[in-house]
Amino acid sequence: MKRRAFLEASAAAAATGSVACRRRRRGLPFDGELIGPNMELGHAMRDLQLPSASTFEPVDVVIIGAGIAGLSAAWRLAGQGFKNFVVLELEEVAGGTARAGRNHVGAFPWGAHYIPAPSRDNPALVRLFQECGLLESNLPGAEPVVKEQFLVRAPEERIFAYGQWWEGLYLRAGASVDDEVQHARFFEEVNRLASWRDARGRRAFAIPRAKCSDDPEMQSLDRQTFMEWLQRRKFTSQRLYWMLDYSCRDDYGSTLETTSAWAGLFYYCARKQLRKDGDAKAALLEDSHPLVAWPEGNGFMVEHLGKACEGRLRTGHAVTTIRRPTEGVLHVHAFDVKTKAAVGFQARKVIFAGPLHVANHVIPSLWEARPEGLNDFIHSPWLVANLTLRQRPDEPGFPLAWDNVLRDSPSLGYVVASHQAMKDHGPAVFTYYYPFPDADVRASRAQLMAMDWKACAQLVVDDLKKAHPDIERCIARLDVMRWGHAMVRPKPGFCWGVALQQAREPVHGIHFAHTDLSGLALFEEAQDHGLRAAEEVLASLGYAAASWR
Amino acid sequence: MSDDMREAGLEAGAVAEAVPQVPALQAPLLFLSVLLIASCGLIYELVAGTLASYLLGDSVLQFSTVIGVYLSAMGLGSWLSRYVQKGLAHRFVHIELAVALLGGLSAPVLFLAFAKTQAFRPVLYTLVGGIGTLVGLEIPLLMRILRQQVAFKDLVAGVLTLDYIGALFASLLFPLFLMPRLGLVRTSLVFGLVNALVGLWSTKLLRPLLGGVFLLRVKCLVVIALLAAGVAGAGRFTLLAEEEIFQDEIVFSKTSAYQRIVLTHGRGSFQLFLNGSLQFSSADEYRYHEALVHPAFAALEAKGLKAKRVLVCGGGDGLAVREILKHPGVQEVVLVDLDPAMTEMATKQPLLAELNRHALQDGRVKVLNMDAMVALGDMAPSLRFDIAIVDFPDPHSYSVGKLYTTRFYRLLKEHLNPEGFASVQSTSPLMARRSFWCIAATMEAAGFAVRPYNLAVPSFGVWGFSLASPAPFAVPARTLPDLRHLTDETMQSMFAFPKDMDRVPSEVNRLDNQVLVHLYSTEWKRWS
Numbered sequence A: 001m002k003r004r005a006f007l008e009a010s011a012a013a014a015a016t017g018s019v020a021c022r023r024r025r026r027g028l029p030f031d032g033e034l035i036g037p038n039m040e041l042g043h044a045m046r047d048l049q050l051p052s053a054s055t056f057e058p059v060d061v062v063i064i065g066a067g068i069a070g071l072s073a074a075w076r077l078a079g080q081g082f083k084n085f086v087v088l089e090l091e092e093v094a095g096g097t098a099r100a101g102r103n104h105v106g107a108f109p110w111g112a113h114y115i116p117a118p119s120r121d122n123p124a125l126v127r128l129f130q131e132c133g134l135l136e137s138n139l140p141g142a143e144p145v146v147k148e149q150f151l152v153r154a155p156e157e158r159i160f161a162y163g164q165w166w167e168g169l170y171l172r173a174g175a176s177v178d179d180e181v182q183h184a185r186f187f188e189e190v191n192r193l194a195s196w197r198d199a200r201g202r203r204a205f206a207i208p209r210a211k212c213s214d215d216p217e218m219q220s221l222d223r224q225t226f227m228e229w230l231q232r233r234k235f236t237s238q239r240l241y242w243m244l245d246y247s248c249r250d251d252y253g254s255t256l257e258t259t260s261a262w263a264g265l266f267y268y269c270a271r272k273q274l275r276k277d278g279d280a281k282a283a284l285l286e287d288s289h290p291l292v293a294w295p296e297g298n299g300f301m302v303e304h305l306g307k308a309c310e311g312r313l314r315t316g317h318a319v320t321t322i323r324r325p326t327e328g329v330l331h332v333h334a335f336d337v338k339t340k341a342a343v344g345f346q347a348r349k350v351i352f353a354g355p356l357h358v359a360n361h362v363i364p365s366l367w368e369a370r371p372e373g374l375n376d377f378i379h380s381p382w383l384v385a386n387l388t389l390r391q392r393p394d395e396p397g398f399p400l401a402w403d404n405v406l407r408d409s410p411s412l413g414y415v416v417a418s419h420q421a422m423k424d425h426g427p428a429v430f431t432y433y434y435p436f437p438d439a440d441v442r443a444s445r446a447q448l449m450a451m452d453w454k455a456c457a458q459l460v461v462d463d464l465k466k467a468h469p470d471i472e473r474c475i476a477r478l479d480v481m482r483w484g485h486a487m488v489r490p491k492p493g494f495c496w497g498v499a500l501q502q503a504r505e506p507v508h509g510i511h512f513a514h515t516d517l518s519g520l521a522l523f524e525e526a527q528d529h530g531l532r533a534a535e536e537v538l539a540s541l542g543y544a545a546a547s548w549r
Numbered sequence B: 001m002s003d004d005m006r007e008a009g010l011e012a013g014a015v016a017e018a019v020p021q022v023p024a025l026q027a028p029l030l031f032l033s034v035l036l037i038a039s040c041g042l043i044y045e046l047v048a049g050t051l052a053s054y055l056l057g058d059s060v061l062q063f064s065t066v067i068g069v070y071l072s073a074m075g076l077g078s079w080l081s082r083y084v085q086k087g088l089a090h091r092f093v094h095i096e097l098a099v100a101l102l103g104g105l106s107a108p109v110l111f112l113a114f115a116k117t118q119a120f121r122p123v124l125y126t127l128v129g130g131i132g133t134l135v136g137l138e139i140p141l142l143m144r145i146l147r148q149q150v151a152f153k154d155l156v157a158g159v160l161t162l163d164y165i166g167a168l169f170a171s172l173l174f175p176l177f178l179m180p181r182l183g184l185v186r187t188s189l190v191f192g193l194v195n196a197l198v199g200l201w202s203t204k205l206l207r208p209l210l211g212g213v214f215l216l217r218v219k220c221l222v223v224i225a226l227l228a229a230g231v232a233g234a235g236r237f238t239l240l241a242e243e244e245i246f247q248d249e250i251v252f253s254k255t256s257a258y259q260r261i262v263l264t265h266g267r268g269s270f271q272l273f274l275n276g277s278l279q280f281s282s283a284d285e286y287r288y289h290e291a292l293v294h295p296a297f298a299a300l301e302a303k304g305l306k307a308k309r310v311l312v313c314g315g316g317d318g319l320a321v322r323e324i325l326k327h328p329g330v331q332e333v334v335l336v337d338l339d340p341a342m343t344e345m346a347t348k349q350p351l352l353a354e355l356n357r358h359a360l361q362d363g364r365v366k367v368l369n370m371d372a373m374v375a376l377g378d379m380a381p382s383l384r385f386d387i388a389i390v391d392f393p394d395p396h397s398y399s400v401g402k403l404y405t406t407r408f409y410r411l412l413k414e415h416l417n418p419e420g421f422a423s424v425q426s427t428s429p430l431m432a433r434r435s436f437w438c439i440a441a442t443m444e445a446a447g448f449a450v451r452p453y454n455l456a457v458p459s460f461g462v463w464g465f466s467l468a469s470p471a472p473f474a475v476p477a478r479t480l481p482d483l484r485h486l487t488d489e490t491m492q493s494m495f496a497f498p499k500d501m502d503r504v505p506s507e508v509n510r511l512d513n514q515v516l517v518h519l520y521s522t523e524w525k526r527w528s
């Protein structure tokens, strides 16, 4: 056991590596499969191999993509009493990167799994929470209060290091005085930035980011990497680096070196809850917003928002092209995955709520409008696995938490989906996250896509064995999702760059809504873009609608 | 490490090297010893951690402290190794024998220390520290012996690889095979034997470095004989030891998916233990269960109402149900207890079934083996009870602690009639005063009017409960006539709190903070 006191870390890595290799040659004692997303269809679309439609069903608005952004647009339209729309979704199920799965043990996320409790500064999210019955109270002038059972219950997180589990995410065990001092100094900086206001009273970091200040001083944070920012401020603590690198990987699938300082700080500063606006002293006292989570993750919201579509959601419909035969008319060509036939819609307005790299392929005229802009979007690949366990592994140290992080691992560890179902005994589902944060996303994507189920499952098991030597015998099934384009990457210069600004502008009656347009992959951003696009469309169709944003 | 390396570098060509230049040690076989001693070291640590958790409860604390002491002792050992100058091989064999004895006898010694002395913790940490120091000495010494034969980088890689593999091997073997098949006592003895055999074997492998080996070998054989005798007698010893701990004869024991259940019998009474902690003694459980159940009924009757439908959460032993069924108006009792092994035992084990008067077989009683939080969450909203009796174990872990949160009490309130009553076992207001009042504060935050009360239960000490209702109420005055402890007077007197147990301000225990678990473990630490 951990003779770290006198053993070299490199030698240790070599030793455990050799153990892992030996196991790899053997079979795995459980089943599972690779779940979509539907890659073949995606490629066929890219290579323009799909038929185009010849008849067109008339409809006022076509929404493309039933992720959070597309569903939020539908929710906004329906909220206005506007029902003349359809939502086309390529996959068999709605949700996009927030979709959920379910089996005999319970529900689990395939991607997004939590939302920080909304602040009253984000009325759209408060409205949604209220509608879903998530709020205990929502009094004017006060922060809304989320019902206890939806908040992540204690213990929230733990970390595996030195051969055992410890409470919390920041490893206090073995931290030096200097580590602690730097840790505290970092949060002083965070508090300073969180309570900063520009001349118009806007915060430097707000959710959704549309409410952030565009002050040049804050924008300059976007032109450096998070690592550069840290080094300039003389932060040297390896523990601090680890924690911040972890949060970059966790939120964006990128590293300290591939994330802009603005985006890295956004994660910490935008979630600070202020007791009174502008009261800097209160900011120091106040914690981050508590997290809200469900066993099925943000699939909970997918389910709720989906109700706004009431039969207007067509899953298994991949949009292949959008053309403009005449001014004011848009033809949306889609491919029905079940019947293998082309389907057409004639719309007055389109809300494109798919990811931006898809927009490239389906909107030919986009290239003319912004020739270089769209290439600036790059996406990190991710692997997500859901492990259905017959029983929970035995383990020393701090007990199983909601979020369980391995310090010595490229993965993010796992979230216990069953935790929010209040279950503490017996079968459970662990949702395991593994981002590919390298600068060369193409190479990472190729690597991920070349992995079959067995290779993915082996990677997961080998990684988890560091903390749970008996994990293999606990697993009943292991299913894997390979997200080729999981999250847009906020590399330096991107979040405040022109490309992003341009991409939000409508083109010939096509309005864009996707979390990509924030440069940050977050529920609140997807929702905000969905509402923005829907409100743009309502306005252009002559509806006088008060904004929900 | 760095010291060792520096030392190795400096001394490589030094004249005053303590190890004589000897040809052809059997390096691969010595590497094998590394594997074995690495496994042994980890096993001793796991044995100590498991045994401490088993006997003292609070496995988080026990494992953390055992691992902490062990690791720091290993550091101490490796540091001390620099002072071993001469006779490395000789010393190594002796260290093996010392580890064999200390490690091998650790489990039996700890069991005895717990049963016979007041000094379990000092013995535990001394033993763990001693073993850790010796184990910390082993590897540096062996590396220094081996570095004559093997290039330094291969040496480090080889030793470390095997060390880690040994650890992996042991950590897999322990939960999968050793614990279930051999038990703690045999496991520690068997691995002591392994250490001793490595010692004996080393007298052969290191022969070129050792002078006379006769005396060494005799010592090895003595240690081996001692441990082997231990293994042979281990079966009898474990029973003896468990009985020492439980003081009385064990009449039933079972390890369920959730806990270890032990029923002991002796001196005219019997006791139930869950994970080593006492749940009740038949000698005085009537005091506890009468106090748990009847005040709620009395309070309801004071309003002119009769209880028809009763909920029991926890209480799988059936003793609370026995008291409930004394009220003639009761038509339905729903008992929610996590562990089917517990309710089954309460139905079938003759001593217990007799004590609860076969309450769980009564036609009015329905048993649900579920987590109470999940059960209440899933229950039809229209299902409401007149009385709820909540009898969970003390909040020593997060999974039990959640059953003491505002969320749980809100759910409970949703399933209670607006005029109904709940009574909640609330730990000892004397030993864990802040925890006790935290429970009351939490119930109030969930919208209950609460009146706490207490009484003495000799097996436990002073014990406390919280009587609660959605509507304000007065202290109940009249109870059933033929109870063993409660009378109208004693019932009212329970609601008075002496000064040393009186209310203290407290935080509210919520699902997202679980302050009670921390509070409870700090408070009880003072008494154990």
Ligand SMILES: Cc1cc2nc3c(=O)[nH]c(=O)nc-3n(C[C@H](O)[C@H](O)[C@H](O)COP(=O)(O)OP(=O)(O)OC[C@H]3O[C@@H](n4cnc5c(N)ncnc54)[C@H](O)[C@@H]3O)c2cc1C
Binding pocket: A064, A065, A066, A067, A068, A069, A070, A088, A089, A090, A091, A094, A095, A096, A097, A098, A110, A111, A112, A113, A114, A115, A317, A318, A319, A320, A353, A354, A355, A358, A362, A382, A384, A433, A483, A486, A487, A513, A514, A515, A516, A521, A522, A523, A524, A526
């Ligand atoms: C692994 C992972 C974990 C995450 N965790 C969190 C989290 O915990 N919290 C959080 O806030 N955010 C998280 N996110 C970010 C998440 O992406 C956003 O919260 C949000 O769900 C994005 O929604 P969206 O609608 O903008 O995009 P998407 O989810 O990408 O939705 C786009 C939809 O368009 C569909 N589509 C694409 N092309 C076509 C086509 N040609 N025709 C028709 N339909 C098409 C897609 O199938 C998809 O359903 C996570 C993301 C990933 C990948």
